[in-house]
Amino acid sequence: MRVQRRRVPQRWSWTDLRLVPPALGLWATTLLVPWLPPLGAAALAVLCAAVGWGLTRGRPGTVLRVVVAVLAGVSVAAAAGAVRSAERGGSPLVELADRGSTVTVVMTVDEDPRVLPGGLGPARVLVAGTVTALEGADVRGVPVLLFGPAEEWAGSLPGTTVTVRATVRPAERGDDVVAVLSARGPPTTVQGAGAAQEVAGDLRAGLVASAQRVLPDDPAGLLPGLVVGDTSAMQPGVTADFRRAGLGHLTAVSGANVAIVLALLLWPLRRRAVDRRWQALAGLVGLVGFVLLARPSPSVVRAAAMGAVTLLALASGRSRVAVPALAASVCVLLLVDPALAADGGFALSVAATAGIVLLAPGWSRSWRRSGLPGPLADALAVSAAAGLVTAPLVAGLSGLVSVVSLPANLLAAPAVAPATVLGLLAVLAGPVSPGLTDALVWTAGWPTRWLVLVADRAAAVPDGAGGWPAGAWGALLLAGALLVGSAVLVRWPRARPVALAAAVGVLVVGWPARQATDGWPAADTVVVACDVGQGDALVLPVGGGAGVLVDAGPDPELVDGCLRRLGIERLPLVLLSHLDADHVTGLSGALEGRQVGQVATGVLAPTEDRLPAVAAVVSAAGADFVVLAAGAVATVGSATVEVLAPDPAAARPGVDANALSMVARVTQRGVRVLLTGDLGADAEGGLLAAGVDLTAEVLKVPHHGSGDADPDFLAATGARVALVSVGADNTYGHPAARLLDWLAHDGVQVHRTDLEGDVAVVGETGDWGVLARGVDDVQRAVAGPPSRPEVVGPGQRSHRGRRRCVTRWPGAAVRLPATPAVPPAAGRRRGGAAARAGRVGGAGRGPPARPRRRGARAGRGRAGPG
Template identity: 35%
Template structure:
């Protein structure tokens, strides 16, 4: 056989499409123009790229679905999407210019493979696959390199590197939203933030054009900034590192609105009119309706938000692919009722989707949702359900090319996983459930179940704790969500022209929102509604095993009854036929007579499926048991625990026998409570709230839940403490006293002393009023450990503390870096103390860029190893024989 024979077979297979297969005569049939024996069909002549594309389709694709009703999914773009994702995920962290170098190398490889295919057309399948994957990676690298170059081209790079104060003109890419972390004590100014793009800046007396995405952070004067506004302001640039924005812009002035595009002005008016029309609704409906229709959570109270989170309904408060699907479906259905052609229906649906995206803001999350929600429409236009997976992969590729930084977004990952779950298992789960449930209920259960199984491993990494009743809550809430979406959108569009009808639509949607709120509040108080779950990668693996267990049970439950039924029916029929033939004399029965195939107690295929299913169940159960037992083991020894509480501080010092000294409690109750439970703390001898910012006192209720508390010390620049602090302490029977330098005490092996602030009037800035504690421990010979806990102390106050200590400057083993590693914490304490180790408590993917590169660089210069909760989770420190030991509590 010649070397070109494999390629010719490759081309022959590529040139034979579904139409040719349908028209080909059956094997052995020589009538109707069948080809004589020994001849071959005429080969379709394809040249160049067409031949290559056809060959790749034939070799890498799947056969068309048969008439049996089975749907074969198309995986041909999955590998290309994965390569694009991996490229976009890794390259932003590489040195600048790496993307262009990689793109050049990959394009050279693509050219070499094309030339080899032309001159040596053997090994087609592997080469064609490599060609596609290299082309996808090269394109992703090239686009990322171009985008990186655009973002910091010109003098803006020097301004960002220098952390300079600049005057800018920028375009808002989102509405200003109040942050949940800054300024959380009475009388403090609220902080607002939004994404924007600087298109003109003035730095060093020079004005220049730019295209730099930033996260703007400003005071309450920025509350009225809206999407699409062109604004002029001044502020300080702070580098944000690799991510969707290049820098933070800390506004030092208010803004001046330079202009508003007409479309943005019209959309803003519609949104504000709709939100204003919800004022007559009950509180829960008024809080939920803007979020479910427009993704606006500004009116949602904290208790309802927490109930929605526990019930697994938070996704209803953001614009998702489901909302886009409802809009597309409604328009498509109306067009179908008008008997419009299928292409026109799809076009109208896409036009409606574009209007919906503009109305709810074309932010990255909304564009992502629109792309995912449109997959079904494209599959419908293609006339084949098997195209849905291909369109999902194509959407991933297009979105990553449009915004490569989506690759590191958990929201993007969850959207893709949810859609993938629906594509792969939505219909299958429905079929499996129909063995036990009516079709309507099976369909309702299958969608949230398929999405939940795929998304849960990622969700538990972001927020440990499994919403145990999420599927049930979604089934209860799901029937009203489409009506809320469509009614709400109708109200938005009718308000300018038919206010009376718009108010009816608002009342209808609001009434249904009450049901969603009722479901959330009801499910949130069910027993074990937020089931404790391991953190990090082990928790994700355990969640994946649990999901596979659920799917395996559904599959076996749907298959086994059918197999038994077929076996019994087939065996009985075959036995009766066997007996009839025996009595008729056509088959003489005797001891060695062959038993008909149908009597062989079912088929080997069913027994194999049963065996594999049982093995899968055993593996999943073993994995769950191992993980649970491992989780229930002893906690490693520890002196200091830096709890993973997100973007905040929560530190625990071991006082022995279930008691501890707790310094700050993080922003939310649940993480702090979970950390103390895992550490076995049931009594707090000393509770220290270093200062009155929510990321340090917000978890107070969780720390005090079912625990006794002794002394409470607080620091603040204000005369009055926040009401939540006072009320929570009163409920626990505790009172707070102001801490100041000179206070000291001991509990077990712990000795503590307050070093800052001095007695008298505290510093005017809340961060600088943070209590600074020195803690010493001596749990055994050679195990002395000295720690300095600094709250959110900023650079000037740190310098004053060092000046006050003077010769009494302590030797420190462990330094808690102040203010989560922010730049304003400075590096003076690091340089003066040179500790053996440093710890930083910061939230994963926080919006502030903590810890700052400057702080990490200072630690590196002083050769101080640093341990971060955003990377390690909860950190445990201990000392043994003069050696500092670090462990991560996963």
Template identity: 35%
Template sequence: MRSLPISNLLSDFRIQIASWGDLRLLALSLAIWSGVLLSNGIGFLLSFVALALISFGTLLIRAVRVEHSRIMLLLLSMAFVGGALLHFRALPLEMLTPYIGKSVSVEVVVTGDSVARSQRFGSVMAASFRTPARLEVLGYEGSEIRLRIPVSIMTSRGDFIPSTRISFDARVIAPRGAIAGTLIAQGKVRLLGEPTHLQNSAMAVRWGMKKAVAHLPSDAGALLPGLVLGDTSEVDPALSADMKTTGLTHLTAVSGANLAILSSLIMLLMKWVRSPRWLTIMVVGFFLAFFVVLVRPQPSVLRAGAMAVVMLIAYGRGVKRAALPALAAAIFFLLLIDPWQGLTYGFALSVAATAGLLLLAPPLAASFSRHMPHWLAHTLALPIAAQIMCAPIILALSGNLSIMGVIANCVAAPLVAPATVLGLLAALLSIISLPLASFVAWLAAIPTGGISWIAHRFAALPFASLPWGSSAIAITLFVLLLLLFALFFRFHIKAALITIATIFVLLVATSLVPNGWPPREWVMVMCNVGQGDALVLNGGGGKYVVVDAGPDPIAIDRCLNDLGVRHISLLILTHDHADHVEGLPGVLHGRKVEKIWLSPLDEPAYEFDRVSRWASGISLMRAPVGETFKVGALQISPLWPRRVMNESAPNNSSVAMLITVAGLRLFLAADMEAPAQEELLSYLLSHREIRASNVDVLKVAHHGSANQSPLLSAYLNPQFALISVGAGNPYHHPAPFTLQLLARAQIFRTDRDGSVAVIHPLAVVKPRHTIWRRAG
């Protein structure tokens, strides 16, 4: 094996830099971005990355022979500018601080689409829809202030069109991120001004698209508006989760590909009619501007739009190789206009993916083409380059690596262009002829159906996603391994390709080897679903009961797959909070559920409506509190709620139950808080025949929050205490107070132990931690 000649590496690096074109603006853009990151105090790792970007920019400018001291002065100045911009933009956001917690009257202009939410702020239950807006008039105690600051409004309506002017009385809630505060509507919302003609036209296209796909199969029809317009409101959470696992989520984040397809079609049409260059630029520019309004100005759209403007200018001047300077200009100007974008994952992923396609894909394709057909080399190079650049950011966001992402993207790639072109045509036709638009949408649904099939099938593979970790050490280790493999690939490409193929074969082989999970004689598994609850009870003979679905469809789906659960005799949803029911599509994915028990309280109403819609066709009934039912060997006795309590109603109305199976007694406390626990204790003390004291296993209430009754904990006196809780959760669950209450029990926590199983004879076990086992 020959050594790696450093001189050759440096020479290759200089040649590669020279092939990228003019990089001066890129270095300045990276420096501004670094200043934004550092100014926001984002921690050691990202600060180090930011400094590395400045250093990399220095190398790039040195490659074009600019004097060194001037380089450093310029780059550091740009970093300072980035930090100053962030603080300058933050100043207006503090204008609502004196009004936090107070009631005010406001006039706002809607700036984006509403998102259905249900959230409690202290004692105030927020309304059903969150909408971005611009606050322009604030009234308090008889005085009015005129201003222009971004806010988020919570109202009972979700049909506002951007640019609509409204007024209402509101309560001001503390700000989060790049907004000055949240305004919770109190009373009637009054319409002051209609939306602009441009926004009305865009909304007509979006609504028309929804009508055009209404008759299509669920996945294919829901995915088409997402692919074309970035509208994912109707996409099934299970499909969304599978696309995330397989690295296909970017298809529903409208960006450069959509703009490139639209621009190419218009330019071909203008060329066909022999249009002069200036007219072509104007027409393309108009359609691009309308398209940005149509799909909404999200970070990836703004980045792509800014690049498109620079590319049009370059086209008008006859400049070639303008892609990378266009990316640099997009970063530069977007951060100057709104530095908060530099702190969002969407912006970072969009820039990283584009940089990968521009910088890494060409040399990768050239290397691959020496060992495989030209078309295959380019097909592989594009997703690999994007995945390499985005992987560290995705790790920081989710802690998982998409093992099948490259292959899934390669398989799906031929379907994207026809789906996008036909989808755009269907969207435009929808405002002219709905039947014709529906027919074109039906044609477009063929490739989108294929994309959804790819997402589901690849996500179902046992090695589709690898839990890696999101800590600074985990990300640094991944980047170092990536760099080492890049060096190996540079000098031993054949060996590298063989290594990749070997790893793939080993992944398949490893997935076929039993890993001891689930253990024999298991009676209950607490699934690791993050900050939420999901339990599976085994009644024997294929009889399974699932208690809650957690917040994440993909997590519960995988847990049930690991347990081999395909048929569910009973699903119990203890209450309608998102961390217990949002995973329901994952429970229903490929499984039959015979019936569902619900809490007697249908709050929050938005979540209850979603549950009802997802569970359409399944028998729904209230949990029969005070009665006992058998499912196989399971004896289920719902003990609470005996009444609906006003205080913290959904939690204190959640279904708590005693389970008896194989001689073991398990108490599942749902999300009960201290008042409900103490009332239940009074009932249990007066009904000793229930035998709920000294249980074998307690599923601790409310993720181990501090709102517990010491008296009920002492009465239950469990041998094992199981806490379903998410790692690094913002609520600091489980609370030290709760852990102290349970000091006599052996405690298992999903944030540290992962999924755990209760077995007979009584024991609690964890899965063998092989690196390729899917996270449950």
């Protein structure tokens, strides 16, 4: 007898959204309040409270209830902001900051000191802290930021209380801190961080040390960031690859880590059918421990808060409680830490959690009914829901849309959990057995290697990422496009084949056509001003894959990307105009993996303390480091280099490095290019007075277009084209309007890297022009703050994990009336993005016929100092 089971209809459920409006109102107001005076914020709180109370009289409908809820959130946020603003405005630190006073403060360290990127001098750190006492005044807990030498602040764990002598400066308007401090001496520890933080610090340090011992540099830097949020050893190229591939959330602790930790803790309890409330309690204990281990930084706190939402849903046994819990946690976090309101990561965490809670379960059930295996359906649903909901935010925050993000995340997903779990086990095994720790780290290294490989290959896909309008309008634009597209595909099924055909057409026809018409580099290139942000890097291709590099910009990834796009594999000669960070920080990226001959500077002041660091970089590349004085001449392939200044007599102790910038004239195929470093008006006038011949067809404008210039110097060059190497939206006002007016008065055509991207002068004497590659939106979108270059000694591994073998390039015949200096080091990664044909202008004709495209990857990085 067959018994037919009757399918029970699924019980209707609803989503509780009642706390969402006040959470959104509170969030928006928290963003606004820092720009209001305390009285204005208090008035807003009172006004919203009064209007809300008036609307509640009688029997308000649904719309009015939503309005009242929003007004309640606004009122609470405005009142809290008014109190905070009043307290901070009355702090004695504000008055001291206005006077620029130097005082002794007692400060509690809130986060791990963060090493500031850029420069080859002594490292400095940024420390977030709370001032609890002040010399000669009473203060309550006042949030500040402090700058200090990295060596002095190493080992200052969160929770440590120190006294330090510091100069107080005003914070910028809208900042969540009261003042900015500059340390004037080393800190003195008053009270340690506590046993819990010290144990957590030892565990983190053990994982980092083990990873450095047993793994190549790329996965060795990624694993601690993935497991405990320690990104101190992350390689800049790896970070750029993960951003470009849409995997940036894996480079530090995120909600995925919390989910894995909770799953690891709860799995054995679920297997034994332990009561869900005990499961939630065990998960909460594990969550607290994980926050201590990974440090209570904003990213960890927000990830833990989202994990707490999941635990609350588990404890209550009702999944629909997740949305109100999420909204409530948002309110609590914003009231406790208002800085989260402007934190893009916080917004992404909230959006991803909401997408997973609201969309993923239904999608997973639908795909299971379609025949997909359960684990695959769950993974697809979670990745798709989180990716779809966060895509507009990612586009608005980064100005980037990555079409490879979803497949890259799906390929990476199977490796995240094993790497995290094995890494956590290695952390716990550290105090017990270093051998076991190394074994676990070595095992965790394999899924970590897979993550690095996926990011590397996804980032290498030409046009895998595209530029997008940044900001709120960009986010709204993409959100609208996704909503309209989804509605059309759901409402009209017949449109789906058309959409599929269009996508296939773009992929099969449009993409190859775009690659075939790339058009960079141009034939007969004389010089290229690379778009490296606020810094200088110019390349003179001399044939056969060789080139002369003049300065290396503020970031290794960016200069490496420019060299790769030009097909430069050998650097017979590198000229460093001077040793400022925005000219030399990228040197390691230019040298590593290329055959290098000589790296030269002009004469330097005896007090130049950055020389040893630069020398170490050059030495690690296997190159010779020399000093070229005025009168030196070098012939490299088709280029002739004449050093015009500075004179050795000018290299006095304490002289400004800009005034000692190397001035050189390079002639290639009859076109002369005058290279001027960061000269100022006084130095320029000195060259004119000395009668130095400055004539050239192309002028590299001094100091990124600074207004500190001599108009007679500019006119004396007789240049027809001026190249300005300058960062977009820089804070220095470069290029200055009066300098541009002077150049225009002299009939000089100006080309700027901030507006045109890489700019090339092409052709030969009497028949030459200018070609602009165009701004690489993707390169700028993935750019981060320039990082300190690593130093890799001879025979050691570079951060690519390969043995380096540098061959001397003997092609340069150099006559040197100068003495060799100390020898110099390296470290670099790849570059990247398809070149775009630029527009042509300048003197003479346009560019010659466009040759084949070389290279497929671009670098990374953002502006350094001016």
